[in-house]
Amino acid sequence: xxxxxxxxxxxxxxxxxxxxxxxxxxxxxxxxxxxxxxxxxxxxxxxxxxxxxxxxxxxxxxxxxxxxxxxxxxxxxxxxxxxxxxxxxxxxxxxxxxxxxxxxxxxxxxxxxxxxxxxxxxxxxxxxxxxxxxxxxxxxxxxxxxxxxxxxxxxxxxxxxxxxxxxxxxxxxxxxxxxxxxxxxxxxxxxxxxxxxxxxxxxxxxxxxxxxxxxxxxxxxxxxxxxxxxxxxxxxxxxxxxxxxxxxxxxxxxxxxxxxxxxxxxxxxxxxxxxxxxxxxxxxxxxxxxxxxxxxxxxxxxxxxxxxxxxxxxxxxxxxxxxxxxxxxxxxxxxxxxxxxxxxxxxxxxxxxxxxxxxxxxxxxxxxx
Numbered sequence: 001x002x003x004x005x006x007x008x009x010x011x012x013x014x015x016x017x018x019x020x021x022x023x024x025x026x027x028x029x030x031x032x033x034x035x036x037x038x039x040x041x042x043x044x045x046x047x048x049x050x051x052x053x054x055x056x057x058x059x060x061x062x063x064x065x066x067x068x069x070x071x072x073x074x075x076x077x078x079x080x081x082x083x084x085x086x087x088x089x090x091x092x093x094x095x096x097x098x099x100x101x102x103x104x105x106x107x108x109x110x111x112x113x114x115x116x117x118x119x120x121x122x123x124x125x126x127x128x129x130x131x132x133x134x135x136x137x138x139x140x141x142x143x144x145x146x147x148x149x150x151x152x153x154x155x156x157x158x159x160x161x162x163x164x165x166x167x168x169x170x171x172x173x174x175x176x177x178x179x180x181x182x183x184x185x186x187x188x189x190x191x192x193x194x195x196x197x198x199x200x201x202x203x204x205x206x207x208x209x210x211x212x213x214x215x216x217x218x219x220x221x222x223x224x225x226x227x228x229x230x231x232x233x234x235x236x237x238x239x240x241x242x243x244x245x246x247x248x249x250x251x252x253x254x255x256x257x258x259x260x261x262x263x264x265x266x267x268x269x270x271x272x273x274x275x276x277x278x279x280x281x282x283x284x285x286x287x288x289x290x291x292x293x294x295x296x297x298x299x300x301x302x303x304x305x306x307x308x309x310x311x312x313x314x315x316x317x318x319x320x321x322x323x324x325x326x327x328x329x330x331x332x333x334x335x336x337x338x339x340x341x342x343x344x345x346x347x348x349x350x351x352x353x354x355x356x357x358x359x360x361x362x363x364x365x366x367x368x369x
């Protein structure tokens with residue numbers, strides 16, 4: 001890049017590195033020379049999408065037309081599902097879009113924004129891309145240190161990014177913890193609570209409700225259809241906020257950011273309670289088995305409330321990642337999250353998990369040599 005062009009680039013962008021998603025199956029097959037590849041890297045739903053959603057998109061028509069730019073039917077369905085106003089709903093191309101909207105709306109080069117160590121990698125990317133200064137607060141027991149975050153607020157802080165459950169650690173915040181925290185935060189600071197893995201939470205004390213927005217007008221809560229709903233390929237998410245904040249977010253939202261098939265699938269996915277129940281059930285069983293095997297083989301792990309679990313591989317995670325990759329299992333190295341020895345494994349089908357456990361046993365023997 002020439003010096004003159006480099007000088008024109010947003011300084012925050014110069015510090016960024018592109019986000020690296022989990023390795024695709026096709027690329028891995030070529031790399032390791034194996035046909036039977038198991039991907040447990042990207043927290044995808046092993047059951048796939050809702051049968052109702054699949055049926056709906058299979059019969060979709062008028063695909064030569066642009067989507068409804070306001071996503072009216074989808075927003076009305078979300079509002080009805082949670083007893084909200086459609087004007088409180090903002091639709092995203094995945095819930096990542098919501099993160100970008102907040103950064104574009106509320107952050108500039110004069111501002112700071114706060115995120116947690118071991119927090120989702122997109123938070124600092126969005127903050128830096130806006131030109132704002134990111135403030136990273138050291139984690140506490142692998143999760144958010146809410147007192148530390150509150151103490152880190154500056155006069156120019158405009159946004160705080162939290163996830164519960166948090167990716168990649170799987171840690172959660174209770175409703176009481178979050179409510180106590182929000183009372184400490186000035187009302188002019190936007191607080192995003194990212195709930196991409198919300199559906200997997202079964203303990204009521206950790207189910208942060210949308211109703212909390214009625215008490216805290218600066219709160220934005222986002223959810224995703226990529227995880228429990230199994231619509232990762234469609235890229236659909238949404239946020240709930242005050243009507244005022246939703247109005248701001250929609251000003252920077254690109255027209256037609258959610259495609260027609262995604263919006264159709266999203267409505268039917270919300271209708272399919274059976275699919276969600278089955279997805280939660282297979283995840284619960286998979287997590288329990290994973291904890292059992294980690295304990296049996298002596299691997300430390302972080303208790304997770306998502307559809308994944310992270311464990312200490314007892315060596316550099318890039319190296320342990322390559323070991324599992326050579327056996328046809330794609331995991332996620334967490335070195336980029338300042339967890340240099342940890343790997344994250346998504347919960348898959350029973351057969352996929354059994355193959356992972358078998359390989360984990362071989363890996364444990366490899367370490368003992």
